[in-house]
Amino acid sequence: MKRIAVIPGDGIGPEVIAQAVEVLHRVEQAHGVRLELVHFDWGADRFLREGVALPDGALQMLERDFDAILAGAFGDPRVPSNEHAEQILLGMRRGLDLYINLRPVRLLHERLTPLKGRTEAEIDFVVFRENTEGAYCGAGGFLKRGTPEEIATQEEINTRRGVERIVAAAFEHARRHGRQRVTMADKSNVQRFGGDLWQRVFREVAARYEEIEAEHQYVDAMAMFMVLDPGRYDVVVTNNLFGDILTDLGAGIVGGLGVAASGNIHPGRVSLFEPVHGSAPPLAGKGVANPIGAILTAAMMLEYLGFDRAAREIERAVREQIAAGETTRDLGGSLSTAEAGRAICRRIVGR
Numbered sequence: 001m002k003r004i005a006v007i008p009g010d011g012i013g014p015e016v017i018a019q020a021v022e023v024l025h026r027v028e029q030a031h032g033v034r035l036e037l038v039h040f041d042w043g044a045d046r047f048l049r050e051g052v053a054l055p056d057g058a059l060q061m062l063e064r065d066f067d068a069i070l071a072g073a074f075g076d077p078r079v080p081s082n083e084h085a086e087q088i089l090l091g092m093r094r095g096l097d098l099y100i101n102l103r104p105v106r107l108l109h110e111r112l113t114p115l116k117g118r119t120e121a122e123i124d125f126v127v128f129r130e131n132t133e134g135a136y137c138g139a140g141g142f143l144k145r146g147t148p149e150e151i152a153t154q155e156e157i158n159t160r161r162g163v164e165r166i167v168a169a170a171f172e173h174a175r176r177h178g179r180q181r182v183t184m185a186d187k188s189n190v191q192r193f194g195g196d197l198w199q200r201v202f203r204e205v206a207a208r209y210e211e212i213e214a215e216h217q218y219v220d221a222m223a224m225f226m227v228l229d230p231g232r233y234d235v236v237v238t239n240n241l242f243g244d245i246l247t248d249l250g251a252g253i254v255g256g257l258g259v260a261a262s263g264n265i266h267p268g269r270v271s272l273f274e275p276v277h278g279s280a281p282p283l284a285g286k287g288v289a290n291p292i293g294a295i296l297t298a299a300m301m302l303e304y305l306g307f308d309r310a311a312r313e314i315e316r317a318v319r320e321q322i323a324a325g326e327t328t329r330d331l332g333g334s335l336s337t338a339e340a341g342r343a344i345c346r347r348i349v350g351r
């Protein structure tokens with residue numbers, strides 16, 4: 001029995017998470033997976049009502065009582081500062097020390113890529129995004145705010161320990177999954193200090209993995225090559241901010257944010273799984289959001305918990321559903337969020 005904390009969050013979060021939960025119930029029946037799901041109402045509504053984003057003791061409770069966390073999205077136009085989302089999402093990533101943001105970029109059907117002539121075999125890589133430091137450290141400040149002389153600083157932090165553990169995780173993943181190449185993206189031609197640390201650590205770690213090709217690219221060039229030649233990537237490792245941007249680009253080449261899954265992982269500890277997309281306010285409440293990103297995220301979570309076969313079966317069902325055109329409108333279909341979720345559930349077969 002595994003215990004899962006479910007945090008649907010804001011906007012389309014609850015709509016897509018409801019479908020991911022249906023899929024989890026289906027694999028409970030079909031695959032004998034045993035889960036206990038406990039829902040939490042953390043998000044904008046509660047923040048606006050009670051002023052509480054991440055309740056006191058929440059992180060300790062998650063670590064003590066749960067095996068994994070499944071979250072939707074956080075962000076609401078009524079909270080323009082985005083402070084609740086920062087407290088909840090970045091609070092869990094940092095507070096639980098979830099240093100790996102694992103974001104697969106995998107084409108599920110040829111029809112979904114906007115790139116001419118690209119196939120499923122060509123677009124299949126994983127991004128290891130550093131998830132606890134970099135530009136997300138919140139360091140910086142204002143001087144003379146609101147005056148013509150205003151100064152705003154925004155710093156980034158790169159620790160040797162932080163860089164080393166994400167680079168090592170990328171190489172270790174490559175070794176375990178038979179990947180040939182790890183590509184590290186930075187902007188070390190401009191960001192001379194942080195970039196220098198990443199370069200040195202990357203070379204040191206790469207030396208421990210002789211069978212894997214270690215390649216470096218500047219992140220701007222990588223953005224271009226992801227579009228022109230996505231087949232060259234196997235495993236990509238990069239910092240927090242570049243990883244955020246590159247994984248939306250990665251989603252774009254495989255059908256959009258509606259299909260992109262992600263895990264925030266600290267191996268061996270309670271880890272957080274959430275789709276790459278946000279709360280998409282313009283889509284919220286309309287029943288049009290694509291649940292595939294959330295459903296594949298639930299599959300990633302199952303794999304993390306050791307239910308590999310159930311995870312593979314969900315992925316197979318999703319591919320079949322896309323091939324049959326039983327999708328929401330972002331993928332060219334006409335189904336609602338719930339109908340698309342049900343179409344996937346129906347295709348999940350037992351062991």
Ligand code: NAD
Nearest residue numbers: 072073074075076257258276277278279280281289290330
């Ligand atoms: P977004 O990912 O919410 O949406 C961008 C666009 O992508 C949408 O307008 C829609 O066209 C498409 N899209 C996203 N998810 C989709 C889905 N499931 N099905 C179909 N189409 C989908 O990004 P945004 O508009 O830049 O941000 C909206 C809010 O979400 C902001 O408050 C932002 O901070 C937040 N956000 C949260 C997370 C998170 O919680 N992990 C991630 C990204 C953005």
Ligand code: IPM
Nearest residue numbers: 074075085086089244276278
């Ligand atoms: C993501 C999101 C978050 C990020 C935001 C909402 C803080 O864009 O998960 O990709 O920048 O990491």
Ligand code: MN
Nearest residue numbers: 244245248276
């Ligand atoms: Mn993002």
